[in-house]
Amino acid sequence: MGKVQKVYSKEFKEEAVRLAQTSGKPIAQIARELGISDSAIHGWRRELAEHGQEAFPGKGHQTALEEENRRLKREVERLQQERDILKKAGEHLLAGKQMKYQFIERYKQEFPVVVMCQVLGVSESGFYAWRKRPVCQHKREDAQLIENIREEFHTHQGRYGSPRIYRELRDGQIKCSRKRVARLMREVGLCAKCKRRRVMTTKRDPIHPVAPNVLNREFRAEAPNRKWVSDITYIPTAQGWLYLAVILDLYSRMVVGWSMSSHCDEELVEKALHLALGRRRPVSGLLHHSDRGSQYTSQAYQLQLEQSGMIVSMSRKGNCWDNAVIESFFSTLKEECASHTLYASHDEARLALFTYVEMYYNRIRRHSTLGYLSPFNYERMGNQPTLRYV
Known part of the structure; x- marks a missing residue:
């Protein structure tokens, strides 16, 4: 006749563990007095520490279906833990043991060490040995x-x-x-936001005259207010598109003029030009480059350029590379300021764009073309005039 396995109730196990914790007696002695093995008490202590009130489900007093449900629940919890660990681990899965150990050390209060070791493919003994080694x-x-x-x-x-x-x-x-x-x-796992493609916003009017490409992709300027480039982009909001017209100075890549509106028309670019002229006060001979959009070829806009003594330059038809600098700026602005946010209103978007352009991009953000100086600091170090705030 085979050996009959003894079954102990949940209450018995809890009291046995409490006795071992509070009596001050050796566990081996308590086990002998209770007629059980000391390994049983050690096992019950671990189970109570790991599962709390859910410990000791009581095999002998539940149906096979209940036991199977509990087993499935534990399996689901384990799989959820593994899923959460995999989400957080990321690149650590492909990293060396040192990085995996660092991950386990960082999240040991959130996940069981044994589960993290299994997911990351390292041993518990190796992790604990790593913890004991002094950090170089x-x-x-x-x-x-x-x-x-x-x-x-x-x-x-x-x-x-x-x-x-x-x-x-x-x-x-x-x-x-x-x-x-x-x-x-x-x-x-720190990675800068990536750039995305820009959508065309301007359209040529075949009736309006166009200017030749005087800039000819010479995107360097020897001083401020020698070469300006301009273009229009859009920002999506819950109220519809918000259009942004910008003028950049090619010397420092500084935004010298801008305007925002719910309409992509001539007034949008005219306001950006007025701001740039008022803040920079350029002398005659400044080169103004744009695409062939109807906003820039309009009679009113061209008259303002002529009255300011500017040389007009326009990109070739369908050639975005002729205005690559401002295309790059819009790509950066959208990724860093607008790509991960749908603004609830035009006013919310206006404030965000204003803060980004005036407070961050012009004055703080380091520009690779400028030796990683901000546009403001680049002009200041060159002892050149910067924006005027009046």
């Missing part, structure tokens, strides 16, 4: 540098990649290399 100086420096990188990354709302983060750290007297910053950003 290089790792400590990396950990501190990662905190500095995270701070700069979030300060700029995820708009900066490793080149600009590196410049921020260097200007803050933090010694590191750009490659090291790039490596650490990859390891912790």
Whole structure:
């Protein structure tokens, strides 16, 4: 006759564990007095610590269906844990053991260590051995540098990649290399927002005369107010499109004029030009470049350019590369300011765009073409006049 397995109630197990925790007696002695094995008490302690009130479901007093339901529930919970771990782990799945151990250490209060080890393909013993090893100086420096990188990354709302983060750290007297910053950003999953394609917003009027491409893709200027480029883009909102006309100075890539409206018409670009003229007061001979959109070829706009003594230049038909600088600016603006947000109203979008252009892009954001200086600082270091606020 086979050995009959003893079945103990939930209450018995709980009291046995409580006795082991409070009596002060050795577990082996308590086990002998209760007529059970000391391994049973150790097992019950672990189960109670891991599952709390759900521990000891009581196999001997429930139907097979109830037991199967509990087993399935535990399986679902385990799969949900693994799914959540995989979501957070990201690049750690393809990283070395050190990075996996760091991930486990970081999330050990959120997920069981044993489950994370199984998901990441490392052993528990290896993790605990890693914890006991002293951290080398290089790792400590990396950990501190990662905190500095995270701070700069979030300060700029995820708009900066490793080149600009590196410049921020260097200007803050933090010694590191750009490659090291790039490596650490990859390891912790920090990636700058990517650019997307721009949709055409202007359309040529065949009746209006057009000007030749005088700029001819010479996107460098030796001083401010020598070459301006202009174009229109759109921002989606819950109230419909909000159109934005911008004028850039090619010397510093500074936005010198802008205007926003719910209508993409001549008045939109005229207001942007008025702002630029009022703030910069350019002398005659400034080159103004745009596409062949009807807003720019209109009689009223061309008259303003003529009265200001500007040289008119226009892109060739269907050639966006002839105005590549402002195309690039719009791509950056949309990705960093508008691509992840649907503004509830035109007013909300106006405020966000105004803040981005005037307070962030012109004065703070580092521009790769300018040696990673902001447009404002680039003009200031060149002892050239900047925007006038009147």
